[in-house]
Amino acid sequence: MTTANQNAVERYRNNFLKEVEANVEEGDMVKMCMQCGVCAGSCPLGPHWEHSPQKIFMMIRAGKREEVLSSDSMWMCTSCYNCIVRCPRQLPITHIMHGLANYAHRLGLAPKGQPTREFGTLFWNNLVKKGRVNELTLTIGHYFKDGIAAGIKTGLAMQAVGLGMVKAKRLNPMEIFGGHAVKDLKGFHAMVAKAQEIEAKKKGFTA
Amino acid sequence: MADKFAAYICSGCGIGDAMKVPQLEAIAKKEGKMAVVKSHHFLCNAEGVQMIKDDIANEEVTHICIAACSRRAKTEAFQFDGVAMSRANLREGVLWVVAAGKEHDEVRQEMAADYVRMGCAEVKKMKQPAGNVKESSSKRILVVGGGMSGMTAALEIADTGYEVVLVEKSGALGGMAANLWKRQPFKAPYAEAQDTGVAAMVARIAATPAIKVHLNSTIGDTSGAPGRFIIQVAQESGAVVEETVGAIVQATGFSTYDMAKLPELGGGQANVVDQAGLEALAKKANGGAIKRADGKEVKSVVFVQCAGQRDDTGTHLSYCSGHCCGTSIKQATYFKDQNPDIDTVIMYQDLRVPGMGEDFYRSAQQKGVIFSKSKASKVTGGDSCNVTFKDLILDEENNISADLVVLATGQVPNAGVDLEAWNPIVTAAEGGNEEAKVQRDAMRTTSVLKLNYRQGPDVPQFKHGFADSHFICFPYETRRTGIYAAGPVRRPMDILQSTDDATGAALKAIQAVENAAVGRAAHPRSGDLSFPTARLEGCTQCKRCTVECPFGAIDEDERRFPKFNEERCRRCGTCMGACPVRVISFENYSVDTVGSQVKAVSVPEEDEEKPRILVLACENDAYPALDMAGLARMTYSAFVRVIPVRCLGSVNTIWITDAMNSGYDGVMMMGCKKGDEYQCHFVKGSELAHYRMSKIGDTLKQLGLEPERVQTTEVAITDNARVVKMINDYVAELEKLGPSPMKGFG
Structure with a gap:
């Protein structure tokens, strides 16, 4: 059997649905979608997505693993909760979308260069370092994500805002040297590690 | 006195x-x-x-x-x-x-x-009306068909205290339901397929002395009328048993649409079955793993919904059979309950689960049945079946293999002979055509009821071969009084709907025998004691009354005169409207009762500029609409004079002629909606009236009158505002035409 045929045979099987149920937050509700399309019609970002939630759920049931996990759709969700409110089958669509994004990210299948994903990564890495977000390094990191030239350009454009914040004592320039941490940084790191361990166990990841 | x-x-x-x-x-x-x-x-x-x-x-x-x-x-x-x-x-x-x-x-x-x-x-x-009480009238009720509908009707009738004769073609009661492994849930929480309950019903029938069961039997001949039907029950052995009954419930159910007509969907190929075929496999498995005909255990199954149904090409059934989505859901759970790892895909275009079916649908989703909104274009059978389909959500062509494919084919009613086809053949046979005679006799053998009626051996059919019944107002009434259709012979339905339907038909049948016993009319003029009589010495034997009666109430006697069967009559007066020599009348409704009203109106002279418009309004819809216009204090022209008629079909053209001769300026007739979506309480009355009036234009022209002076309209009971506008527009139109030239000659 050719590969293409192999794919076809695997389609519309329960394998991927089961994988989603096991690994994605509230993934067990995906099978309850009745394909009415109310979510697709309710999403304010609808036209900007590759696939609507309705399609994502059908793709999961159709076993389109690669396409679902590499879709940018889940990353475009702004958590407005319109779909959850309107879903006649009470699917926690927003949660499922975030769960899918998280799962795709962990597997490394999420789209490369997706701005939401990149910013999320930046934010998380910044946060776990000191237990609090360092606004200065986060901002600088964000400005320079596309290279030095783009970073300088954005930095200069935002110069007035930055200086204004320094003047109003909303921004401490000294934070650029690492910044201050939460009181019990060691305890914080232990807490995050434990949480990750629990999640990995729950979702069946091997760290 | x-x-x-x-x-x-x-x-x-x-x-x-x-x-x-x-x-x-x-x-x-x-x-x-x-x-x-x-x-x-x-x-x-x-x-x-x-x-x-x-x-x-x-x-x-x-x-x-x-x-x-x-x-x-x-x-x-x-x-x-x-x-x-x-x-x-x-x-x-x-x-x-x-x-x-x-x-x-x-x-x-x-x-x-x-x-x-x-x-x-x-x-x-x-x-x-003097009434029409019979010396002896049978109150037994015949139920034709021993399936779920027939058994339910029989039990309901017996429970109410009436005797039943139950005739079943096959050797056992139960019908289609007896072949099911389980039925769709009909009790809360509507989540799991349930036992069909057929065995319990068969046992109850056996234990009910008021129900007489004829197995392996068909109807050999039916003659008579409500209260006095004589049924020849033809048994398999060739023996004939005569039964006298007062009413008939026809619960002859459905046949499955023949899969062989669906070769593109794998009909007839190995491991492609219809829903009935799957029930047989599930029954054989008896709760264990479901195996194919070749003995292989089924690990993946695809259900193709709307197979040969909702077809817009005109090749297959054009309607939705209503039960098949629920049935496929049920059948998918047969697999899932036995082994959750079996892949089950239901390919639907529009999932329709009436009643509490939505809960069952959810339950199947919980079990992991995959529902795919898609249209299958090709199925091939064999050891590994293959389904080519288009996913309508993802908008792409795809294909899938499966161990078994189930086609959800539809219900085809067992309503007997189609009278539309029967009538021309009989006319030809009566004209001496030998070939037509053979054809007629062959056709009669396919009849269910073998009615000895002038108008054909079975109840008239409506769209798609289902027994005609007034869909909105009186669903169980067929167009043969005292014969009630119940279950899928009337429209496609599932078991739950069939049992409800059979209960309703049972009650109607009881009403019919009680009404027949005292000579009262059945629906919609229930309780009416009047009935039509004909002055035969004036009859020209034109046969219009016998042909046009929507209920087959009139036969022809040996001398070819109309023979009225009062018990079959619904008292609509369509025969009275049809009669060109006006010999048919009711005691309290006749050519004279209306004609004298037409003539009683004082018609003003031409120079008074007060036109007179006669409105003949159907008492079922148009007259109530006019009353409701009054109730809402809507005003219409004071120049109209309204006469209620039993049905527009009862309007005799003499009334129109009389009105025109008396100097009326116009006649407006208001009947119910006609055609395929008819709302006429007497089914054909309004249609016949429209047809008859379409022919009087020439007569009017000969009288020197404009054809516009006679108008035939359709009015629904909710049309109170519309009817006012219709009248006022018509009066304005007549004012433009000017006064009738017949004024002063009357």
Whole structure:
């Protein structure tokens, strides 16, 4: 059997649905979608997505693993909760979308260069370092994500805002040297590690 | 006892304020020639009614005309046994619809006076129906078909205290349901397939002495009418048993659409089955792993919905059978309950789960049945079946393999002979065509009821071969009185709907035998004691009445005269409207009762510029719509005179001619909706009236009249606003045409 045929045979099987149920937050509700399309019609970002939630759920049931996990759709969700409110089958669509994004990210299948994903990564890495977000390094990191030239350009454009914040004592320039941490940084790191361990166990990841 | 006529005029509800009642009294006395004329300020109260009752008792009044509200109002107060009664509609027909104010006083009074004249004229021609009580009338009920519908009907009838004769073609009761492994849930929480309950019902029937069961039997011949049907039950051995019954419930169910007609969907190929085929496999598995015909355990199954259904190409069934989505869901859970790892895909285009089916749908989703909105274009059978389909959500062509493919084919009703096909063949056979005779005899063998009726051996069919019934108003009534269709022979349905349906039909059948016993009409004129009689010495044997009767009530006797079977008659008067020599009449409704009303109206001279328009309104929909227009105080032209008719089909063209000759400027007929979506209470009445009127244009032209002067319209009961506009537009149109040239010749 050719590969293409192999794919076809695997389609519309329960394998991927089961994988989603096991690994994605509230993934067990995906099978309850009745394909009415109310979510697709309710999403304010609808036209900007590759696939609507309705399609994502059908793709999961159709076993389109690669396409679902590499879709940018889940990353475009702004958590407005319109779909959850309107879903006649009470699917926690927003949660499922975030769960899918998280799962795709962990597997490394999420789209490369997706701005939401990149910013999320930046934010998380910044946060776990000191237990609090360092606004200065986060901002600088964000400005320079596309290279030095783009970073300088954005930095200069935002110069007035930055200086204004320094003047109003909303921004401490000294934070650029690492910044201050939460009181019990060691305890914080232990807490995050434990949480990750629990999640990995729950979702069946091997760290 | 000599006839004595009385008129009672009510001045209540404001009638007395807006109209000159003494003048109306004088008209009833002088022109109406009523022996007794009285008015009362509140005729429908106890005192007013007592006044009438006293006159009936003491003054020997036999015929009364009540000039008060519409004949549809105060029917309980104005109910007097043993007297003939007409009603002149002064309230809904005049007071409430003629514009208020002094400037309209004259036309209002003229309208009221005409209605009094018409009421008096009508009652003079009426007779109190004598009734039609039979010496002996059977109250047993025949149920044809021993499936879920038939068994339910039989048990319901027996539980109500009536005897049942149950005829079943096969060797066992249960029908299609007996072949099911389980049925769709019908009790809360509607989540799991349930036992069919067939065995319990069969046992109950066996334990019910009031139910006589004929297995391996068919109907050999049916003759008679409600209350006196004679059934020849043909047994397998060739023996014939005669049964006398009062009514019939036809629960002959459905056949599955033949899969062989679906070769593109794998019909006839290995491991492609229909839903009935899967039930057989599931029954064989008896709760274990479901195996294919070749013995291999099924690990993946695809259900193709709407196989040969909802087809818009005209090749297959064009309708939805309603039960198949639920059935496929049920069958998918057969697999999932046995082994959750079996892949089950249901390919649907629109999932339809009526009733509580939505809960069952959810339950199947919980179990992991995959629902895919898609259309299968090709199925190939074999060891590994393959389905080519288009996913309608993802908008892409795809294909999938499976161990088994189940096609959800539809229900085809077992309604017997299609009379549309039967009639031309019989006509040819009667004309001596030998080939047609053979064809006719062959066709008769496929009949279910083998009715000995002039109009054919089975109940008339509607769209798609289902038994015709009035979908909105009286679903169980077929077009043969005393024969009630129940279950999928009437429209596609599932078991739960069939049992409800059978219960309804059982009750209608009981009503029918009770009505037949006392000579009363069945729906929609239930309780009516009048029936048509024909003055045969005037009959020309044209056969129009026998052919046009929508209910097959009229046979032909040996001399080819019409033979009325009162018990089969619905009292619509379509025969009366059809009769070119006007020999058919009812005691209280005849060519004369209406004709005399037409002629009683005082038609003003041409120079008075007061046109007169006759409105013949169907009493079922149009007349109530007019009453409701009055109730809503909508005003229409005071130049119209409305006469309610039993059905537009009862309108005899002589009334039109009479009206035109009397100088009316126009005639407007209001009937129910006709055609495929008909709402006519007598099914064909409105259609026939429209057809007949389409032919009188030439006659009008010969009289020098414009064809526009006669209009035939369709009015629904909710059309109160529309009907007012129709009248007013028509009056305006007639004013443009000018007065009728016939005025003054009448």
